[in-house]
Amino acid sequence: QSALTQPRSVSGSPGQSVTISCTGTSSDVGGYNYVSWYQHHPGKAPKFMIYDVDKRPSGVPDRFSGSKSGNTASLTVSGLQAEDEADYYCCSYAGSYTWVFGGGTKLTVL
Amino acid sequence: EVQVVESGGGLVQPGGSLRLSCAASGFTFRRYWMRWVRQAPGKGLEWVANIKQDGSEKYYVDSVKGRFTISRDNAKNSLYLQMDNLRADDTAVYYCATGYCDSNDCYYAFEHWGQGTLVTVSS
Secondary structure, three states: OOOEEOOOEEEEOOOOOEEEEEEOOOOOOOOOOOEEEEEEOOOOOOEEEEEOOOEOOOOOOOOEEEEEEOOEEEEEEOOOOHHHOEEEEEEEEOOOOOEEEEOOEEEEEO | OOEEEEEOOEEEOOOOOEEEEEEEEOOOHHHOOEEEEEEOOOOOEEEEEEEOOOOOOEEEOHHHOOOEEEEEEHHHOEEEEEEOOOOHHHOEEEEEEEOEEOOOOEEOOOOOEOOOEEEEEOO
16 A cells, blocks of 8 residues: 655646646556546645546536556646645555555646 | 534544544435545645445555544434554544545545544654
8 A cells, every 4th residue: 555656746837737647556546447636725625626537526627637547647737827736636546445645746836 | 515524633642542523514424435534744645444335344544454443423424533542653634535426426536525633643
């Protein structure tokens, strides 16, 4: 149950796109299409952004998109806005009703 | 409006116990898997435990097996986490989260989260 690997930080200017990677193993990211992503403003409740690799729950802007290739999942934020500045966490199902999260990525909007 | 509100955190000595509660409202609690997730200071999120809708199945991260017990009371729309034999590395903000279901199915994700309750294990 090792944490998924995410870059510590990414940044972009308003209107640009950024991509956050999330690397696991064949026992989690690579083994299941059950990757989800969460946006977290410190001190607040995390917000559910993506599920099943690339699906958006209702209310999440289509600027947020997910994908996966092999053992690496990615979250792309297009048309960056100031309010997108937050910590982002990936999460993968790891079998037997267990989950593993990534270490988190701080997105800075320059 | 969906709400999940954690309570019960505080300062406890190593080896001590604490019981966290999560009060849920605004949705059909008995329909959802429920989960606990924690975040240690300066660290990322860590899944801690899950419990099935009827409480018949429970799963834990290895580091808390045998020490933590997840439970629920569907009549009270409440989730609990009994934490025994606490260690310094259990210090974290503990979040209650729901599974995710739409009108068709339930999915492997965490939809609604509370703002967390802080547990500090220190002498």
